[in-house]
Amino acid sequence: MMNTQISGKNDEFETLLCFSKAIAAARHRADLWEIVNEQLLENIGASYYTLCLIHEDTRTHSPFLYSQEKKIKTVTGESPVIHLQHPVDDGVFNKAVETEEPVVFELRSLIRQRNIPAYVIHWYNSGVKEMMLVRVCNGKEPKGVLYLYAMKQGVFSKRRFSFFKSIADQLGTGVSNILANEKIELQLEEIRKYKIQLEQENSYLKEERKKEKHLTGKAVGDSPAIRKVYDLVSKVASSDATVLILGETGTGKELIAHQVHDASPRRDKLMIKVNCAAIPASLLESELFGHEKGSFTGALERRIGKFELADNSTLFLDEIGELPPEMQAKLLRALQEKEIERIGGKSVIKVNVRIIAATNKNLEAEIIAGRFRSDLYYRLCVFPIMLPPLRERREDIPELVSFFMEKYAASSGRKIDGIAPKALEKLKTYAWPGNIRELEHLIERTVLLTSTNVITEVSLPARSKMLFAQPGAETPVRSLADVEREHILKMVKLSKGRISGPHGAAAKLQLPSTTLISKMQKLGIRKEHFIDTGKESD
Numbered sequence: 001m002m003n004t005q006i007s008g009k010n011d012e013f014e015t016l017l018c019f020s021k022a023i024a025a026a027r028h029r030a031d032l033w034e035i036v037n038e039q040l041l042e043n044i045g046a047s048y049y050t051l052c053l054i055h056e057d058t059r060t061h062s063p064f065l066y067s068q069e070k071k072i073k074t075v076t077g078e079s080p081v082i083h084l085q086h087p088v089d090d091g092v093f094n095k096a097v098e099t100e101e102p103v104v105f106e107l108r109s110l111i112r113q114r115n116i117p118a119y120v121i122h123w124y125n126s127g128v129k130e131m132m133l134v135r136v137c138n139g140k141e142p143k144g145v146l147y148l149y150a151m152k153q154g155v156f157s158k159r160r161f162s163f164f165k166s167i168a169d170q171l172g173t174g175v176s177n178i179l180a181n182e183k184i185e186l187q188l189e190e191i192r193k194y195k196i197q198l199e200q201e202n203s204y205l206k207e208e209r210k211k212e213k214h215l216t217g218k219a220v221g222d223s224p225a226i227r228k229v230y231d232l233v234s235k236v237a238s239s240d241a242t243v244l245i246l247g248e249t250g251t252g253k254e255l256i257a258h259q260v261h262d263a264s265p266r267r268d269k270l271m272i273k274v275n276c277a278a279i280p281a282s283l284l285e286s287e288l289f290g291h292e293k294g295s296f297t298g299a300l301e302r303r304i305g306k307f308e309l310a311d312n313s314t315l316f317l318d319e320i321g322e323l324p325p326e327m328q329a330k331l332l333r334a335l336q337e338k339e340i341e342r343i344g345g346k347s348v349i350k351v352n353v354r355i356i357a358a359t360n361k362n363l364e365a366e367i368i369a370g371r372f373r374s375d376l377y378y379r380l381c382v383f384p385i386m387l388p389p390l391r392e393r394r395e396d397i398p399e400l401v402s403f404f405m406e407k408y409a410a411s412s413g414r415k416i417d418g419i420a421p422k423a424l425e426k427l428k429t430y431a432w433p434g435n436i437r438e439l440e441h442l443i444e445r446t447v448l449l450t451s452t453n454v455i456t457e458v459s460l461p462a463r464s465k466m467l468f469a470q471p472g473a474e475t476p477v478r479s480l481a482d483v484e485r486e487h488i489l490k491m492v493k494l495s496k497g498r499i500s501g502p503h504g505a506a507a508k509l510q511l512p513s514t515t516l517i518s519k520m521q522k523l524g525i526r527k528e529h530f531i532d533t534g535k536e537s538d
């Protein structure tokens with residue numbers, strides 16, 4: 001109606017002002033829809049509108065907003081009719097894109113032309129008489145076209161073209177803001193999804209770890225040697241002190257690291273592990289401290305390092321003795337400063353990480369050889385825990401054997417009721433250079449190979465044919481008691497079991513026989529260890 005149309009410049013100016021204010025506050029398509037529908041259409045005198053945007057391919061366009069559809073999705077970045085793609089060169093749209101001035105079409109004559117787009121026929125059939133197209137730009141670049149439809153002719157008069165153009169300019173700014181906002185919301189939505197996914201993965205992993213621990217992570221054994229270790233674990237766990245776990249391969253260093261973490265106030269977070277020997281030196285820095293995108297060839301994405309991942313938790317640095325010298329310096333700095341820097345990063349990141357390190361190397365010897373920094377050693381060796389080799393806790397062998405039999409019988413669906421005393425004795429007298437891991441693998445193999453419910457045979461490596469390890473066998477660290485025990489046994493066997501007398505073992509060892517006998521008792525050497533029954537060659 002004429003009385004609702006803008007009649008004078010002042011009204012147009014006021015409309016523009018209101019429009020521009022509303023547009024500046026619009027964040028979503030639905031806001032824009034509301035503004036155009038409720039503030040603009042009536043003032044212009046149009047009944048409907050469609051705002052079409054040019055796609056990235058620059059050859060097609062589709063509706064971004066249109067008057068009939070309010071259910072505009074705000075976050076998906078997709079118009080409900082996005083699938084309706086039209087060519088830019090459809091004989092109508094391109095005419096508006098090519099000129100700054102609005103283009104007005106009278107529909108009755110337009111539809112008489114050939115190859116007219118289907119949407120023109122649709123509007124003609126809906127009773128539209130006149131259609132005006134105004135180019136919408138972002139700066140100077142054409143982004144799309146605003147279609148305005150009137151149910152009578154003469155609404156879009158030339159005299160109001162500059163007003164229509166100003167409206168389209170405002171709309172262009174509004175659309176750019178909304179598209180940018182939608183992009184940010186999309187990214188935020190993605191981050192939210194990742195966050196939920198990560199939280200779910202995290203709790204899943206924690207559950208799995210709990211299950212796994214229930215099955216495998218139990219520290220078996222009650223010998224005096226291992227009890228000393230449990231005692232140290234319980235003393236240090238509640239503090240934030242750095243722990244250095246030392247011991248031969250397979251003695252359970254990782255298991256003990258988990259026990260320290262699980263008994264600490266940080267137990268609700270996952271303990272993060274880095275195996276310093278398993279990662280190439282060139283990748284270790286990024287593994288520990290992370291990197292920014294593009295900081296080196298191949299750094300395609302930003303990566304969070306294990307130090308950051310272990311924030312408020314525990315970082316277990318396994319095989320610390322293998323850490324290359326330049327990384328030793330960087331690790332020392334991180335431990336001293338309690339902050340790290342990602343490769344290519346511009347700022348330092350504060351971290352609160354409890355360190356547990358482990359090694360089977362003699363770090364003091366490594367320092368003397370110039371391969372390990374003494375200052376790092378002293379930083380790490382705040383609270384050392386030395387794990388005994390299995391041969392020094394033989395009392396635990398029966399319990400460990402039962403534990404592994406049960407574990408591997410269950411996982412392979414076998415029924416194993418026990419182990420014959422003779423086979424167990426054989427295990428108790430072996431030197432176990434690979435410690436508990438070697439015992440575990442042997443039991444796993446035996447459970448699979450045995451055809452009865454009771455294990456009667458265990459197949460130890462060739463060197464086990466002798467009681468304990470042969471001199472020179474590869475046992476990296478051996479206690480004096482162990483060497484003594486082995487030598488006494490050798491001499492007693494050589495003396496055919498005789499202890500005293502000129503051909504007895506005591507004479508060979510240049511000891512009084514009473515001293516030898518008490519030593520043998522102390523070392524747990526019994527008759528069956530050196531008397532060959534003829535049934536079994538140990």
Ligand SMILES: Nc1ncnc2c1ncn2[C@@H]1O[C@H](COP(=O)(O)OP(=O)(O)OP(=O)(O)O)[C@@H](O)[C@H]1O
Nearest residue numbers: 218219220248249250251252253254255360436437
């Ligand atoms: N006290 C124990 N009770 C039951 N299983 C144990 C015990 N100690 C170690 N194990 C098992 O022995 C295997 C080796 O242990 P772990 O990996 O902790 O040894 P490690 O000293 O860290 O070895 P490496 O120096 O080679 O890394 C694991 O399967 C572990 O579960």
